[in-house]
Amino acid sequence: MLLLYILIHLAGSLVAFDTTFENYTVPVSGKCILTCYVAEVRSFKVLWQKIDRINLGGNQTNGQQEEQLTLIAFDGIVYSNKDHYRLESDYVGSYNLIIDRVNEDDQGEYQCQINTEPRKTKRIFLTVQVPPRIIDFRPNPPIISIRSGISLTLLCRAEGTPLPHIRWRFRDIDMNRIDSLPPDNSNIWFIPSINNNFPHTVECIADNGVLPASNRIFTIHVEYPPIVIINKNFIQSQLYQNITLECSILSRPSARIYWEKNGQIIEENKMNIIQINQTMSINQLKIQMNNDDDFGQYNCIADNTHGRMEAIVYVLSMYLL
Numbered sequence: 001m002l003l004l005y006i007l008i009h010l011a012g013s014l015v016a017f018d019t020t021f022e023n024y025t026v027p028v029s030g031k032c033i034l035t036c037y038v039a040e041v042r043s044f045k046v047l048w049q050k051i052d053r054i055n056l057g058g059n060q061t062n063g064q065q066e067e068q069l070t071l072i073a074f075d076g077i078v079y080s081n082k083d084h085y086r087l088e089s090d091y092v093g094s095y096n097l098i099i100d101r102v103n104e105d106d107q108g109e110y111q112c113q114i115n116t117e118p119r120k121t122k123r124i125f126l127t128v129q130v131p132p133r134i135i136d137f138r139p140n141p142p143i144i145s146i147r148s149g150i151s152l153t154l155l156c157r158a159e160g161t162p163l164p165h166i167r168w169r170f171r172d173i174d175m176n177r178i179d180s181l182p183p184d185n186s187n188i189w190f191i192p193s194i195n196n197n198f199p200h201t202v203e204c205i206a207d208n209g210v211l212p213a214s215n216r217i218f219t220i221h222v223e224y225p226p227i228v229i230i231n232k233n234f235i236q237s238q239l240y241q242n243i244t245l246e247c248s249i250l251s252r253p254s255a256r257i258y259w260e261k262n263g264q265i266i267e268e269n270k271m272n273i274i275q276i277n278q279t280m281s282i283n284q285l286k287i288q289m290n291n292d293d294d295f296g297q298y299n300c301i302a303d304n305t306h307g308r309m310e311a312i313v314y315v316l317s318m319y320l321l
Contacts, residue, residue, distance in 0.1 A: 014040040014042075015041060015042065015044055015114055015116055016040065017036070018039070021122070022035070022124045022125075023124075024127070025126075026129065027102075027129045028104060028131070028210075029101055029103070031100055034124050035094070036124075037094050038095060041114065045114070046114055047073070047113045048072040048073040048095075048097050048111070048112055048113075049069055050111075051068070051110075051111065053065045054067075054068055072097065084099055084102075086098045095112065097110065103128070104128055104161075108125075109124070111123055112124065129162070131160055131208070131213070132158045132159070134204070134216045135159055136216070142217065142218065143219045144220045146194060146221070148194060148196050149194070150194060151191060151194070152191045153188060156187050156188075158214060162209070165185050165206070165207055166184075166205070167184055167205050168182055168189060168204050170199040170203075189202075189204075194220075200220060200221075201218070202217075203215055203218070224251065225306040225307025226302035226307065226308070228247055228248070228311040230300065230311045231248070234313075235315050237295070237318065238317070238318050239290075240289060240290065243286075243315065244285065245259070245285040245300070246284050246285075248281070250280050252304075253305060254281075255303055256303055257281070257302045259271065259299065259301070261297070262296070271285055298315060299311070300313065
């Protein structure tokens with residue numbers, strides 16, 4: 001019996017791996033070949049197993065972990081119920097494990113083991129690269145309406161392997177405004193007081209070097225009371241002359257625009273509205289100077305849910321100047 005033990009021990013001492021430790025990195029959905037070359041395997045059997053370490057509590061660094069061993073293959077036969085595992089022996093002494101269509105769960109430690117006494121083990125650590133994915137907890141809707149002067153917090157959290165890097169950019173203005181952006185790799189952008197000139201669209205981009213990168217776009221509508229601009233505050237005219245008064249209005253949401261004279265609202269059919277964009281319009285009031293009462297002060301008035309503003313145009317008789 002002792003002699004038999006000695007012979008087995010001597011035979012086992014000749015069995016050796018080409019290396020006892022390796023690291024592999026492969027993108028998700030790719031193919032991975034975990035190599036295991038054994039010299040002088042003789043009558044010994046080769047086993048493949050995976051070790052998963054499960055956190056029992058606490059964080060990943062300090063928490064207790066439990067090892068869970070899963071048999072993948074033994075003596076050339078695959079026992080795992082995962083159909084993307086297979087064995088390959090492309091030359092004598094090779095016992096490679098092939099993982100097709102690698103997924104995130106395949107990450108971890110693998111062991112190629114020989115049933116010598118004591119057992120010999122080659123440890124392989126597989127890292128699965130996962131493209132960035134922005135985690136959308138919906139704290140911010142993709143379209144945000146906010147009043148000017150209010151604070152705004154934009155959130156952009158991402159996961160992936162390796163951990164993604166976060167950066168922000170404006171999509172609809174000159175990139176020279178980089179000083180307004182949060183620091184690189186900030187997943188929170190706090191704007192203490194948003195103003196009317198804040199860019200309409202901003203984007204957060206998550207990138208970890210694994211394609212494709214991920215992004216999230218925020219469309220921001222900054223709402224504010226109307227701003228009424230008059231280009232010419234004084235207009236000269238004569239009796240029986242046709243003139244046009246004009247005011248420009250900036251507002252969000254759109255404002256109701258009308259003209260008044262002596263406290264009376266002027267009929268809409270005398271007005272013409274030119275919509276420049278979503279926030280700016282030009283209102284034109286056409287007047288025929290039929291009598292002296294048509295001279296004097298005209299008020300261009302705009303109001304929306306956030307406030308009201310007016311501006312004054314004076315129509316003066318040329319004979320008074």
